[in-house]
Amino acid sequence: MEGRTTGAALTVSPIAAGRAPRNWAWLGLLPFLAFLMLFLVIPAVSVFQQSLKNADGSIGTESMAQAFRGQNRDAFLFSITFSAAAAIVGVVLGALLAYAAATARRPRWLRNVVTSFSGVAANLGGIPLAFAFLALLGRQGLLTKIVGAFGYDLYKAGFGFDTVPGLITVYSYFNIPLMVLITLPAIDGLKTSWREASTNLGGTTWTYWRRVGLPVLAPSLLGGFLLLFANSFSAYATAAALTDTSRVVSLRLAFFLGGDVNAGEDAVGYSLASWMIIIMAVSMGLYWILRKRAERWQQS
Amino acid sequence: MLFCSLFFLLPLLAMARFSLQNVPVIRLGWSTLLDKWSLSGVTKAFGEQEFRDALGLSVKLAAGTVVLTLGLLVPTAIWVHLRLPRARAFIEFLTVLPYVIPAIALVAGIKVIQPHVRWFLNSDLSLIPFYMVLALPFTYRSIDAGIRALDLRTLVDASRGLGAGWGTTLRRALVPNLRTAILSSAFLTTAVVLGEYTIANVLLRDTLPTFTAMYRGPEPQGSYGLALLTLVATTMLFALLSVLTRARRGSADVTSVALAAVKSETT
Numbered sequence: 001m002e003g004r005t006t007g008a009a010l011t012v013s014p015i016a017a018g019r020a021p022r023n024w025a026w027l028g029l030l031p032f033l034a035f036l037m038l039f040l041v042i043p044a045v046s047v048f049q050q051s052l053k054n055a056d057g058s059i060g061t062e063s064m065a066q067a068f069r070g071q072n073r074d075a076f077l078f079s080i081t082f083s084a085a086a087a088i089v090g091v092v093l094g095a096l097l098a099y100a101a102a103t104a105r106r107p108r109w110l111r112n113v114v115t116s117f118s119g120v121a122a123n124l125g126g127i128p129l130a131f132a133f134l135a136l137l138g139r140q141g142l143l144t145k146i147v148g149a150f151g152y153d154l155y156k157a158g159f160g161f162d163t164v165p166g167l168i169t170v171y172s173y174f175n176i177p178l179m180v181l182i183t184l185p186a187i188d189g190l191k192t193s194w195r196e197a198s199t200n201l202g203g204t205t206w207t208y209w210r211r212v213g214l215p216v217l218a219p220s221l222l223g224g225f226l227l228l229f230a231n232s233f234s235a236y237a238t239a240a241a242l243t244d245t246s247r248v249v250s251l252r253l254a255f256f257l258g259g260d261v262n263a264g265e266d267a268v269g270y271s272l273a274s275w276m277i278i279i280m281a282v283s284m285g286l287y288w289i290l291r292k293r294a295e296r297w298q299q300s
Numbered sequence: 301m302l303f304c305s306l307f308f309l310l311p312l313l314a315m316a317r318f319s320l321q322n323v324p325v326i327r328l329g330w331s332t333l334l335d336k337w338s339l340s341g342v343t344k345a346f347g348e349q350e351f352r353d354a355l356g357l358s359v360k361l362a363a364g365t366v367v368l369t370l371g372l373l374v375p376t377a378i379w380v381h382l383r384l385p386r387a388r389a390f391i392e393f394l395t396v397l398p399y400v401i402p403a404i405a406l407v408a409g410i411k412v413i414q415p416h417v418r419w420f421l422n423s424d425l426s427l428i429p430f431y432m433v434l435a436l437p438f439t440y441r442s443i444d445a446g447i448r449a450l451d452l453r454t455l456v457d458a459s460r461g462l463g464a465g466w467g468t469t470l471r472r473a474l475v476p477n478l479r480t481a482i483l484s485s486a487f488l489t490t491a492v493v494l495g496e497y498t499i500a501n502v503l504l505r506d507t508l509p510t511f512t513a514m515y516r517g518p519e520p521q522g523s524y525g526l527a528l529l530t531l532v533a534t535t536m537l538f539a540l541l542s543v544l545t546r547a548r549r550g551s552a553d554v555t556s557v558a559l560a561a562v563k564s565e566t567t
Contacts, residue, residue, distance in 0.1 A: 025383035029391075032376040036394060039429040043409025044401050050412050097304055120538045121308065123488075126497050127509050128527040128534075131516075132311035135318040135524060142314040173308065234402030237497035241513055250404045257411055257502050273408040281400045288396070 044277065051271035067271035071246070076275070078247040079233055082164045086171040087228035091221060093172065094179020094228075101180065102187040115184065118177035126237025133161070133170045134242065162245035170238060175228045182227065186220035186294055223290035230283040234276065249276060312531070318524050345515065345522035354511035357424055361507065362493040365431045366486045369439050372432070374482070377443045378474060381452050395440040398433050403498040406430065410503065424505050431499075435492045439485040446481025450474075480544060487541045491534045 051063055068076065101114040136143045137154070138161075144154050160166050190213060198208040214221075236250040246252050249272060256269035345351050380387055398406075410421070410430065420426050455477070459469040475482065497509040508530065515523035 025379070026387070028379040028383060029376065029387065031372060032391075035372060035429070035432070036397070040397060040401065040406070040433045043406055043413060045409075046412035047405060047409045093304070116539070116542050117308070119542065120535050123491060123495075123534070123538070124531070126495065127513050128315075128495070128531040129311075131524050131527040132315040132531075136311045136314035142317060143310065173311070176304070230399065234404070236402070236404045237495075237501075237509070240497070240501070250402070253404050253408060254498075254502060257408055270408060270412070273405040277401055277405050280402060280405075284396065284400050 047270050047273045047277065051267055051274040053267040063267035064271045064274065066268045067275055072252070072268070072272065075247050075249050075252050078164075079249040080279075082167045082171075082248075083229050083232035085164055086168045086175055086232045087225050089168055089172050090175030090179045090228040091225045094176045094224065095183050095217075095221060097176060098180045098183040098187055102184055114180060118180045121177040122174050122181060124174050126235070126239075127241050129170065129173055130238045130241030133173075137161075137166075137169070160243075162243040162247070166242075167232075167239070167248075170242065171232050171235065175232065178231065179224050179228060182224050183217075183220055186217055190216060219290045219294035223287050223294055226283045226287040226290065230280050230287065233283070234280055312528075315524055315528055315531075318521065344519065345526050348515075350506065351511060351515070351526075354506045354508050357506060358494055358508035360425065361427055361431060362490045364425060364428045365435065365493050366489045368428060369432050369435060369489055370443075370482060370485060373436075373440055373443050373485070374475070374478070375470070377440065377447055378452065378470075381447050382456060391440075395437050398436050403434060403496075404502075406433070407499045407502045410499070421503075427499065427503070427505060427507075431489075431493050431496060434496065434499075435485075435489040438488040438492070442481045442484040442488065443478065446478045446484075450477050483544055484541055487537045491537055494530060494534060 051067070052059055052061065053063060066072070097114065101111045104110050133141075135141055137159075138144065139155060147154055161170065194212050195208055198212055203211070234250065236254065239248050239251055240254065244251065246255060253269070253272045253276065256272065376391075380391055401409075407430075414421055452474075455473050456469060459473040464473070495509060496507070497513065500507040500510045501513070508526075512523050512526045512530065515526065
């Protein structure tokens with residue numbers, strides 16, 4: 001017996017000790033990878049390739065820098081500003097709505113309705129959405145006229161779809177539902193037992209939120225902000241149908257692609273796209289990290 | 301809550317009113333509120349040849365995208381689950397890439413390579429692979445969720461053990477069990493394609509969304525009506541999807557599928 005156990009203990013599997021065999025199964029991914037290469041990676045890389053050209057054709061970062069000067073800089077600042085603002089509005093209202101839907105006990109169908117509607121609205125198309133808001137708040141819009149009947153001229157007061165408030169209004173239509181969808185699971189993860197424990201230990205509602213609720217929700221809220229920001233920043237169709245201002249980066253890029261360009265400024269245009277991609281990559285990267293952290297609380 | 305419901309309903313009502321009522325806003329008042337409601341704006345749009353062409357193209361694009369997406373992703377996802385579990389994180393990362401490269405930047409890239417592949421891009425149907433890319437985050441996530449809910453290994457082993465080849469296994473054992481996921485993907489893809497404006501616009505194709513936008517000039521009422529119709533159609537798709545997914549599983553699936561609705565191209 002002794003010998004046998006020793007023998008067994010000394011036996012080491014040759015596979016475990018040596019190299020793992022080459023896994024040919026990776027070949028099965030070839031179609032998928034090839035598809036992505038052709039239709040996603042190559043266009044994206046081409047954009048970067050084109051933007052790393054100087055005005056005289058040599059390789060350099062001059063165009064990338066140029067894309068951040070003058071009118072381009074204004075455009076980036078404007079776009080980032082309104083995207084961030086729209087994201088904040090979306091986060092706050094969306095989180096509140098999600099909280100209401102998650103905790104409301106009467107009526108019972110409320111949560112389902114909110115979820116289903118959010119699923120639809122978050123995906124709402126650019127053109128239909130833009131038209132709907134034009135019909136409501138455009139210069140000939142229904143609400144514009146109603147408000148006008150009360151003597152208040154919206155447009156004279158500075159409203160417009162090319163302003164930050166105007167864009168926020170429209171973008172909130174899909175940002176809020178998106179936030180609701182993201183935040184509902186997080187709010188569900190807030191166990192009632194935590195709330196009870198906090199109250200038992202003598203804490204008020206404010207204490208609960210400050211010490212337990214908000215810290216747990218923070219990754220979700222921040223992540224939501226980033227997601228909404230990325231969403232608003234990269235949107236094109238809605239903005240295109242609403243306005244033709246060149247202060248929105250995606251519209252600016254579209255003008256450039258439509259041929260609205262000075263000779264030799266090719267690379268600057270593509271640099272716009274490159275910078276957009278970089279900004280998106282940073283936002284989505286941070287979002288990913290935050291989401292991983294938020295998911296910790298959702299596994300109970 | 302009330303404010304929110306108003307906020308979400310009013311624009312839709314306004315659009316409906318504009319497209320269906322033949323009274324310009326200036327003359328709208330309590331007395332004219334119930335005048336001249338008709339579908340004439342919309343029906344006129346249907347009569348346009350360009351509309352029919354655009355609709356036809358969009359439908360073809362949607363069908364093509366759905367078929368190719370499923371054809372590519374279902375086998376890939378099954379393969380990954382069966383043979384390459386360690387690749388899953390990598391694949392998940394890849395499916396998030398289309399978010400990072402927004403549609404407008406993607407089309408910029410397409411313009412760069414356009415001179416080199418003019419033969420391919422000349423066809424309107426060349427939009428299909430790019431639409432596949434745009435829909436990728438939703439569709440892959442859907443199918444992946446569906447596969448995870450199955451006991452894939454057992455199904456495959458049982459089927460193969462009974463003598464079925466890969467094709468039969470796929471067709472008769474796996475796909476029927478993945479029905480919900482496949483339907484979800486198909487519906488989501490269709491919604492994406494029917495609403496996609498950015499790429500089609502920059503590449504100057506005549507799809508339904510670009511037609512709707514362009515039609516606004518000559519016939520505003522008609523184009524708003526079309527937009528409304530697109531909206532209604534998409535909503536019905538989603539409603540149908542909701543019903544189907546809820547019938548099969550709990551709310552987790554609806555949320556995850558709808559959650560994958562991180563805005564795609566349709567913005």
